[in-house]
Structures are given as structure tokens and as C-alpha cells.
Amino acid sequence: MSNTETSDSLITTDVETGANERSATTDATAVAARDLDVYYGDEQAIDGVSMEIPENRVTALIGPSGCGKSTFLRCINRMNDMIEICRVEGDVEFGGKNVYDADVDPVALRRKIGMVFQKPNPFPKSIRDNVAYGLKIQGFDGDVDERVEESLKGAALWDEVKDQLGSSGLELSGGQQQRLCIARAIAPDPEVILMDEPTSALDPVAASKIEDLIDDLAEEYTVIIVTHNMQQAARISDRTAVFLTGGRLVEYDDTTKIFEDPEEQRVEDYITGKFG
Amino acid sequence: MATDNATDGGFGEVSRVRGIVFEYLSLGASVAGLVALGVLLVYVAIDAFDLADASPEWLLTYFLTLVVPFLAFCLYSAGDRAVTRRALGVLGGGLVAVAALFTAVEAFVVEIPRLSWQLTYLFVVAAPVTAYLAYVGSRGRVGAVGFGLVGRLVGGAAIGLAVGTLFLVFDELVWFLAYTLGVFPAAVLYAYGRWRSAGRAMTAAAPVGLVGIVAAVFLRGVIATYPSDLLIYIWTLAVPIAVVGAVVVDGRGSRIAAAAAGGVPLAVATAGGFLAGGFGVPGPTALIVLIAVGVPTAVYVHRAIDEGDGLIGLGLPFLLVVGALVGALVVEAWGVPAPDPWLDVGFVTGSPSRTAADAGLYPAIVGSVIIIALVAVLSFVLGVGTSIFLEEYTAESGLIGSLTRLLQVNIANLAAIPSVVYGLLGLGLFANLLGLGFGTAVTASLTLSLLILPITIISAQEAIRSVPEDLRRGSDAMGATRWQTTKNVVLPEALPGILTGTILALGRAIGETAPLIMIGAATTVFSAPDSLFSKFSAMPMQIYAWAGFPQAEFRYGVVAAGVITLLVILVGMNGTAILLRNRAERGN
Ligand SMILES: Nc1ncnc2c1ncn2[C@@H]1O[C@H](COP(=O)(O)OP(=O)(O)OP(=O)(O)O)[C@@H](O)[C@H]1O
Numbered sequence: 001m002s003n004t005e006t007s008d009s010l011i012t013t014d015v016e017t018g019a020n021e022r023s024a025t026t027d028a029t030a031v032a033a034r035d036l037d038v039y040y041g042d043e044q045a046i047d048g049v050s051m052e053i054p055e056n057r058v059t060a061l062i063g064p065s066g067c068g069k070s071t072f073l074r075c076i077n078r079m080n081d082m083i084e085i086c087r088v089e090g091d092v093e094f095g096g097k098n099v100y101d102a103d104v105d106p107v108a109l110r111r112k113i114g115m116v117f118q119k120p121n122p123f124p125k126s127i128r129d130n131v132a133y134g135l136k137i138q139g140f141d142g143d144v145d146e147r148v149e150e151s152l153k154g155a156a157l158w159d160e161v162k163d164q165l166g167s168s169g170l171e172l173s174g175g176q177q178q179r180l181c182i183a184r185a186i187a188p189d190p191e192v193i194l195m196d197e198p199t200s201a202l203d204p205v206a207a208s209k210i211e212d213l214i215d216d217l218a219e220e221y222t223v224i225i226v227t228h229n230m231q232q233a234a235r236i237s238d239r240t241a242v243f244l245t246g247g248r249l250v251e252y253d254d255t256t257k258i259f260e261d262p263e264e265q266r267v268e269d270y271i272t273g274k275f276g
Numbered sequence: 277m278a279t280d281n282a283t284d285g286g287f288g289e290v291s292r293v294r295g296i297v298f299e300y301l302s303l304g305a306s307v308a309g310l311v312a313l314g315v316l317l318v319y320v321a322i323d324a325f326d327l328a329d330a331s332p333e334w335l336l337t338y339f340l341t342l343v344v345p346f347l348a349f350c351l352y353s354a355g356d357r358a359v360t361r362r363a364l365g366v367l368g369g370g371l372v373a374v375a376a377l378f379t380a381v382e383a384f385v386v387e388i389p390r391l392s393w394q395l396t397y398l399f400v401v402a403a404p405v406t407a408y409l410a411y412v413g414s415r416g417r418v419g420a421v422g423f424g425l426v427g428r429l430v431g432g433a434a435i436g437l438a439v440g441t442l443f444l445v446f447d448e449l450v451w452f453l454a455y456t457l458g459v460f461p462a463a464v465l466y467a468y469g470r471w472r473s474a475g476r477a478m479t480a481a482a483p484v485g486l487v488g489i490v491a492a493v494f495l496r497g498v499i500a501t502y503p504s505d506l507l508i509y510i511w512t513l514a515v516p517i518a519v520v521g522a523v524v525v526d527g528r529g530s531r532i533a534a535a536a537a538g539g540v541p542l543a544v545a546t547a548g549g550f551l552a553g554g555f556g557v558p559g560p561t562a563l564i565v566l567i568a569v570g571v572p573t574a575v576y577v578h579r580a581i582d583e584g585d586g587l588i589g590l591g592l593p594f595l596l597v598v599g600a601l602v603g604a605l606v607v608e609a610w611g612v613p614a615p616d617p618w619l620d621v622g623f624v625t626g627s628p629s630r631t632a633a634d635a636g637l638y639p640a641i642v643g644s645v646i647i648i649a650l651v652a653v654l655s656f657v658l659g660v661g662t663s664i665f666l667e668e669y670t671a672e673s674g675l676i677g678s679l680t681r682l683l684q685v686n687i688a689n690l691a692a693i694p695s696v697v698y699g700l701l702g703l704g705l706f707a708n709l710l711g712l713g714f715g716t717a718v719t720a721s722l723t724l725s726l727l728i729l730p731i732t733i734i735s736a737q738e739a740i741r742s743v744p745e746d747l748r749r750g751s752d753a754m755g756a757t758r759w760q761t762t763k764n765v766v767l768p769e770a771l772p773g774i775l776t777g778t779i780l781a782l783g784r785a786i787g788e789t790a791p792l793i794m795i796g797a798a799t800t801v802f803s804a805p806d807s808l809f810s811k812f813s814a815m816p817m818q819i820y821a822w823a824g825f826p827q828a829e830f831r832y833g834v835v836a837a838g839v840i841t842l843l844v845i846l847v848g849m850n851g852t853a854i855l856l857r858n859r860a861e862r863g864n
């Protein structure tokens with residue numbers, strides 16, 4: 001991916017101060033928002049958000065319910081286009097290109113950006129067909145079975161399902177279904193993976209499996225994850241963005257900084273559970 | 277009422293009187309309705325088979341050889357759903373398949389000769405042998421059969437019908453050319469495209485096919501020499517069917533199984549064609565009959581044996597045939613006079629006549645079957661297409677949204693318009709304006725399709741709407757185009773619901789007489805329609821005509837026989853459709 005200029009960013013991406021041991025070879029920007037406003041009809045859901053999300057890192061979005069985290073996520077792969085009353089102003093840059101430019105095909109964009117939803121939503125097809133779905137619609141001309149295996153391994157699901165690839169994806173448990181959705185998202189080899197509360201419907205064991213998985217995914221992908229679970233954000237993310245009511249980005253910094261020494265009192269209150 | 281609690285019990289009691297009253301009232305009403313219908317059917321059956329005149333000995337014989345074994349089987353199978361399912365499947369499916377096939381072949385290809393022993397031999401020996409060999413070869417793993425197969429079945433049936441129609445409209449030489457120049461290259465291109473995942477080859481397939489077919493029409497007059505009929509049929513029918521069989525089995529089992537599934541029917545068909553030709557049976561007819569009946573039978577039996585449950589159910593047709601034969605033998609040996617049923621082979625295969633004894637329903641049966649087949653395909657394709665457009669492709673707000681809503685309201689209203697009005701529309705639009713002819717099968721099919729289209733559309737929309745939004749979003753987020761999402765995610769999920777609506781709507785179309793009268797369909801025709809543009813009659817019209825005859829034999833015997841035939845065919849068709857639908861449901 002091409003590197004974009006990061007001159008006037010509000011927050012510098014300083015890898016050295018990150019608590020994470022992930023080797024720092026680059027601090028290139030994968031996704032950047034500039035003065036982003038989103039409206040649903042007359043109601044504003046995102047208010048002047050600017051931020052730069054680094055490549056091959058896990059970035060967590062936290063904040064109280066209704067503050068616009070999902071909306072922000074959906075701006076990145078233009079899933080907001082599906083909502084008729086939704087209107088977006090400002091830029092979202094992906095690979096140095098504003099995704100809201102007239103010459104961007106949202107379908108082609110989504111093929112570069114995988115998404116995992118809050119509620120596992122495997123298709124009522126076989127496990128194999130679920131994982132191969134993205135390959136199929138993109139006309140992949142390599143070895144599909146090999147890619148399916150790789151993706152299932154990447155989603156830490158292979159050992160559990162390798163003998164039942166032909167059975168329906170709906171026969172799996174909730175946690176397995178979510179990992180199947182992750183396998184489905186990574187199979188076409190996207191550059192960014194968006195996750196909207198991927199573990200909120202799961203028990204702690206299944207959730208911790210997915211957390212480990214996210215950690216591994218960041219080796220190859222840029223992961224942007226929305227979560228309501230503070231420990232989860234602290235454990236898995238390199239950078240954390242705190243949204244507060246009204247769709248404003250209040251603080252965005254290295255995760256350690258946010259959780260140990262936030263600049264803003266409101267952020268500290270939110271993190272420690274005093275408000276939100 | 278709801279609160280008259282008893283105070284002595286621990287928690288008191290809650291009155292359920294209304295619910296119980298409702299329950300028994302409903303039960304009573306349903307039972308009364310069923311009994312009334314049953315009594316009517318018994319009367320009609322007695323008339324149709326002339327049982328009132330039968331001697332007690334005759335009744336006793338058949339009671340013992342046919343009715344008792346059948347009831348015993350029913351009792352036995354009642355405890356085992358799998359057996360019932362198999363029995364129904366093999367009996368209903370077999371009956372419908374054979375009946376439809378004979379009708380179609382007789383109507384369009386060549387007269388089927390009296391069943392000579394040679395042909396019978398082919399049926400009785402070749403079909404089971406094919407099935408058995410295919411089974412033995414394919415004991416390998418049989419994958420789960422999901423939507424894929426059903427979808428292909430439905431799609432395949434539609435394509436098959438379309439191709440069949442082409443086949444009927446043109447003579448077989450045009451067909452041969454069209455197949456060789458258009459269909460075959462297109463199929464090869466498509467297969468190549470799939471194999472190599474070369475999208476361009478796949479897209480090229482359609483235009484290549486089209487050009488080839490058009491070329492065929494023009495070349496027909498230019499080319500003078502053609503291979504023999506038998507070769508043409510083997511090349512255009514037996515080979516593709518065998519290839520498809522092989523590919524299907526290859527996907528689920530071993531290589532050997534695939535070879536068996538493809539090669540055995542092909543070999544049997546070829547041999548049968550030559551053999552039958554040698555015996556004076558037209559080779560093509562024998563081939564078609566053999567393949568079309570043999571392959572589904574083989575596949576069904578194979579799958580039944582493979583799944584291994586309810587195998588006894590496969591024996592029901594055997595039981596019935598043997599029962600009837602034994603009954604006939606006993607009656608013959610005993611010298612008991614047999615009654616002369618109105619509903620006999622002559623009735624089903626004969627033409628209408630001035631005398632009641634010779635009256636036949638055959639042309640009307642053929643007419644009805646053709647119409648219904650066409651209506652099913654037309655309304656399914658148009659209905660599903662429209663509902664997809666309305667549900668998936670139109671915006672919900674703005675000008676387009678308002679237009680869509682207007683359209684919706686109008687479609688809903690169209691469903692309530694009396695069928696006579698549709699008849700008038702058909703008369704004006706199809707018969708007059710488009711010049712498709714008065715009382716022809718096409719005009720009737722188009723009119724009836726129009727009649728049930730609103731119902732098909734609305735039910736398909738309902739089914740599409742019930743597909744969870746989650747799944748659509750999941751597919752969209754993968755970078756699927758709207759069409760890909762619709763085709764891969766929405767349609768497979770909605771298919772069972774869509775089929776249910778179509779089945780109900782078809783039920784209505786079969787029974788309609790009013791629009792047929794309006795478009796000028798004949799009440800009585802003396803030969804089966806031999807093209808889509810010939811005059812035809814439908815079963816309800818013919819029965820209605822008989823009911824108005826002055827002779828009592830017509831009004832009682834012949835009408836009764838007609839009603840029974842109509843019902844059997846209706847139930848057969850609906851049953852098949854419902855089986856298919858359940859299949860799609862389980863597939864999910
Ligand atoms: N499809 C929609 N139509 C109208 N308004 C919407 C829609 N989706 C979200 N909103 C509004 O936008 C605001 C932000 O919603 P969003 O779903 O982005 O919040 P969130 O931070 O993801 O909340 P949660 O943590 O509960 O998921 C809310 O006020 C919500 O009412």
C-alpha cells in the first residue's frame with residue numbers, strides 16, 4: 001500500500017511508546033479520516049472526526065452506546081451507502097485515496113476491506129462454501145481448497161472443522177461461527193479488517209480465542225475493532241480511539257497512554273466506569 | 277370467565293373454556309368437511325369404475341388381492357415416516373413421470389406403439405440394471421445434497437422445458453444443427469471457463485450459443501445430408517444426459533462411479549435404440565422413454581438405497597401391480613363376470629366420442645398438461661424476476677420509492693380481479709393483437725400465467741423479504757454486487773417460500789375454465805394438440821361439456837371418470853411440486 005503524508009495529523013503515531021511488542025518496521029497510515037461528518041437524516045452521528053489508523057496494527061474504537069463507532073466503521077468500507085438516509089461529508093482515505101471520490105467503486109473497495117459483524121452471520125451454505133464465498137464472487141483463479149484451508153487455519157478453526165467442511169456453517173457453535181466469519185473475511189486476502197464488537201455475543205473462552213486470533217491477524221492485516229470491553233481493548237489493541245456522545249472523537253493515542261494516563265478527565269471517567 | 281378460579285387448589289385454576297370450545301369446533305368443522313369430500317369421492321369412484329354393477333365375487337377378489345395388501349401396507353408404513361416417504365416418492369414420482377412422458381412423446385414425437393414385449397423388456401430389465409450398476413459403482417462418499425442440487429433441478433427443469441419447446445417447434449434436423457453449432461460449443465466454452473475459472477470464456481458462452489442457434493435455422497435449408505435419426509438422438513439427447521449424470525456423480529463419489537453413471541445409461545440407451553429399431557419400434561421414441569424414465573429412477577433408487585431408510589417403501593408399486601395381476605388371474609379362473617368401468621385404459625388414451633362407451637379424455641389431458649407446464653415455467657420465471665426487482669433493486673424512498681409502492685398496490689389489486697376479465701385481456705392481447713390464435717395452447721398459457729402472476733409475485737416477495745438482512749449485509753461486505761448477493765444468498769434462502777406460492781397459484785390455474793372459454797378454447801377436440809399453436813381442450817372444459825350431454829351415461833359414468841382422472845393428475849402434479857419444495861427446505 002502506498003504511504004501517505006502524515007504531516008498535519010493531530011496525533012503522531014509514535015510506535016516506541018506503544019506497549020506492544022509487535023516489531024515496528026513501519027508507521028504507514030492505512031486509513032485516515034479527515035473532518036468526517038455523518039448524518040442520518042437531520043441527526044448527526046459523527047461530528048468532525050479526523051484520525052489516522054496505522055497499518056498492521058490493531059486499533060480499538062471505544063465509547064458509550066450510540067456514539068457513532070459502528071457508523072465510523074461503516075464509513076471505511078462504504079457500507080453506509082446501503083442506508084438511504086445516511087449522508088457523509090469529509091474524506092475517508094484508504095491507501096491515499098478518498099473512498100468517497102466519484103470514481104471509487106464501493107464494491108471494489110469492499111473487496112479490499114473485510115468486515116466481521118457483531119452477530120455471527122454465516123451463510124446457510126457449507127463451511128467450505130462460506131469461506132470460499134469471497135473467492136467465488138471475485139472470480140479467484142487459484143486453488144480454492146488450499147485457500148480455504150489457509151483461511152480456516154488463520155481463523156484458528158481448521159482443526160475443529162477439517163472433517164466436516166461439507167456440512168452447514170449453521171451447525172457450528174456461536175464462537176465457531178464467528179471464527180468462520182473471520183475466515184470468510186480473510187480468505188480473499190483484504191488489506192484491512194473491520195470488526196464490530198466481534199466477541200460481544202460470545203462466552204469468555206470463545207472470546208479469548210478470538211482475541212488471540214486478532215493478535216495474530218495484525219501480523220498481516222490492519223485491524224480496526226469496535227468493542228465495549230475495556231479489558232479487551234487494553235489487551236489486544238496498539239492504539240485506542242475514544243468516542244463520546246455526539247459522535248466526537250475525544251482522545252486517540254497509544255493504548256497504554258489512554259488506559260494509564262489519559263489527557264481528558266471524561267475519558268478517564270469513561271474508562272473507569274464512572275460515566276457512560 | 278377467565279378468572280373464575282377455584283380456591284381450594286394450591287394456585288387456583290385458570291379457565292381454558294374458550295380455547296377448548298374453539299379447538300373442538302375447529303376439529304368438528306374440519307372432520308365434517310373431510311367426510312363430506314370423502315363421501316363425494318366414493319360416489320364418484322363408484323360411478324367411474326361401475327362398481328355398483330360388479331358381482332360380489334369380483335369385489336371380494338379384488339378386495340383381498342388389492343385393497344387388503346394396500347391397507348396393510350398403509351398401516352405398516354404409518355408407523356415409519358421414512359417408509360411412507362419412500363412409497364409416496366416412488367409411486368407418485370414414478371406415476372407422474374411416466375404419465376407426463378407418455379403424453380409428451382405421443383403428442384409430439386411419434387405414436388408410441390402398443391407396448392410390445394420388447395419395449396416392456398427394455399423397461400423392466402434395462403432401467404433397474406442401470407440403476408443397480410450406477411449404485412454399485414458409486415458406493416463412495418455421497419456428499420450432503422443441499423440447495424445446490426435442488427436449484428440445479430429447478431433451473432435445469434426450466435432450461436429443459438425451454439430446450440424441449442425449441443425441440444418441438446423445430447424439426448429434429450434444425451434441432452440437430454442448433455445443438456451442434458450452438459448449444460454444444462456454448463456448453464464446452466462454459467465448462468472450460470468454469471474449469472479454468474476464465475470468466476471471459478463463460479460470458480462468451482451465451483452469445484456463441486445464440487449465434488449458433490440462429491445459424492442453424494438458416495443453414496437448415498442449405499445443408500442436404502444428415503445422419504440417421506438414431507444418431508441424432510443419441511448425440512443430442514443420450515450423450516448430454518449421460519455427461520450430466522457423470523458430472524453429478526463425480527462431484528459426490530468416485531471416478532468409477534461417475535463413469536458408471538454416465539456410461540451405463542449411454543450404453544443401454546444406444547443398445548436399446550438399435551434393438552428397439554430392429555423390432556420395429558421407432559428407435560428415437562424408445563431412446564427418449566428409456567433415458568427419461570430410466571435415469572431418474574436409477575438416481576432415486578440409488579439414493580434411497582444409499583440413505584438406507586424406508587427401503588420397504590420402494591415395494592409399494594410392486595405390491596399394487598402384483599395385486600392387480602393376481603386379482604385378474606383369479607377372476608379369470610373363477611369365471612366371474614367383471615364390471616365394465618368407465619375409467620379404463622381406453623378412457624385415458626382415447627378421443628371423445630358420440631357414444632359414452634368409447635368416450636376418451638386423452639386430448640384434454642394432453643392439453644391440460646401442456647398448458648400447466650408452460651404456465652409453471654412462465655409464471656415462475658416472470659414472478660421471481662419481478663419480485664427480485666421489486667425487493668432488491670428498487671429504492672425505498674424518493675420518486676422511485678413512490679412508484680414502487682404504486683406498483684405494489686396495483687399488483688395486490690390485480691390478484692383480486694375475476695378470471696373472466698383476464699380471459700378478455702388474453703383474447704384482446706394475445707389472440708387478437710399478437711395474433712397467437714383463438715383457443716390455442718400458447719394463448720391459454722399466457723393468459724393463465726398472467727392470471728396467477730400477481731399471486732406468484734406477492735408470495736415470492738414475501739419469501740424474499742423474510743431472508744434475514746444480516747445475510748445480505750454479510751454478502752455485501754464481502755464485495756458482492758447486488759446481483760451476486762441476490763443469486764448466491766437471497767434466492768437460495770427464499771426458494772422454499774417462492775415454490776410454495778407458485779404451487780398454490782398453479783392449483784388455481786389448473787382449475788380455471790372461465791378464461792379458457794373467453795379465449796375461445798374448444799370444449800371438445802378429437803386429437804391431442806401437436807403444437808403450441810393448435811386448438812386444444814383442457815380437462816375441466818371437457819368434463820363440463822359432458823355434464824351437459826342428454827344421455828345419462830355421460831352425465832354419470834363419463835363425468836365421474838373424468839373427475840377422477842383430473843384429480844389424480846392434479847394430486848400427482850402438486851405432490852411432485854411439494855416434494856421438490858420440501859427438498860429445498862431440507863437443503864437449507
Ligand atoms: N440506520 C440508521 N438510521 C438512522 N439512524 C441511525 C442508523 N444507524 C445508527 N443511527 C444513529 O446514529 C447514531 C450512532 O449509531 P452507531 O450505531 O454508530 O452507534 P454505536 O457507537 O455503534 O453504538 P453501539 O455501541 O450501541 O453499537 C445513533 O444515535 C443512532 O441512533
Ligand SMILES: [Mg+2]
Pocket residue numbers: 069070071196
Ligand atoms: Mg455499534
